[in-house]
Amino acid sequence: MNRLLLIIVVVILADASRGADFDKGLSAARNGDFATALREWMPLAEKGNATAQINLGVMYEDGRGVPVDYRRAVKWYKRAAEQGDVRAQVNLGLMLVNGTGVKKNNVYAYMWWNLAASNGDKDAVSNRDIVAKKMSADDILLAKKLARECFIKKYKGC
Numbered sequence: 001m002n003r004l005l006l007i008i009v010v011v012i013l014a015d016a017s018r019g020a021d022f023d024k025g026l027s028a029a030r031n032g033d034f035a036t037a038l039r040e041w042m043p044l045a046e047k048g049n050a051t052a053q054i055n056l057g058v059m060y061e062d063g064r065g066v067p068v069d070y071r072r073a074v075k076w077y078k079r080a081a082e083q084g085d086v087r088a089q090v091n092l093g094l095m096l097v098n099g100t101g102v103k104k105n106n107v108y109a110y111m112w113w114n115l116a117a118s119n120g121d122k123d124a125v126s127n128r129d130i131v132a133k134k135m136s137a138d139d140i141l142l143a144k145k146l147a148r149e150c151f152i153k154k155y156k157g158c
Contacts, residue, residue: 034065070101
């Protein structure tokens with residue numbers, strides 16, 4: 001009985017992802033067919049694929065195959081950033097520092113860039129240092145504290 005239940009769950013999960021092909025979406029996007037890319041990446045992104053999530057973020061931010069929707073871009077960047085995706089952390093920081101699709105927040109932009117910088121991203125280092133010049137010492141301390149807490153929580157709920 002337990003084995004049958006396991007087989008049913010595996011079949012259901014396999015069926016749910018059928019048709020979602022990251023490489024097919026990538027090929028389509030490279031050819032300018034963003035409708036196909038969206039169709040392939042959306043199920044993967046909803047299941048937690050960070051690369052599909054960041055690609056959807058870019059599509060919504062740039063209006064590629066979808067209407068520009070900065071809030072959706074932020075949503076997808078945040079989901080990928082919370083999985084430790086450095087590219088998403090950098091992009092999320094940019095959205096936060098500019099107030100694009102989200103309320104402008106230098107503290108959280110610094111936090112995400114600090115996390116990305118700690119993972120070796122050179123753009124994040126530059127961005128963090130630029131925004132720091134616009135922040136008070138207390139805000140920088142807060143951003144560093146938030147980054148430490150976020151790291152400890154493995155980026156979840158930051």
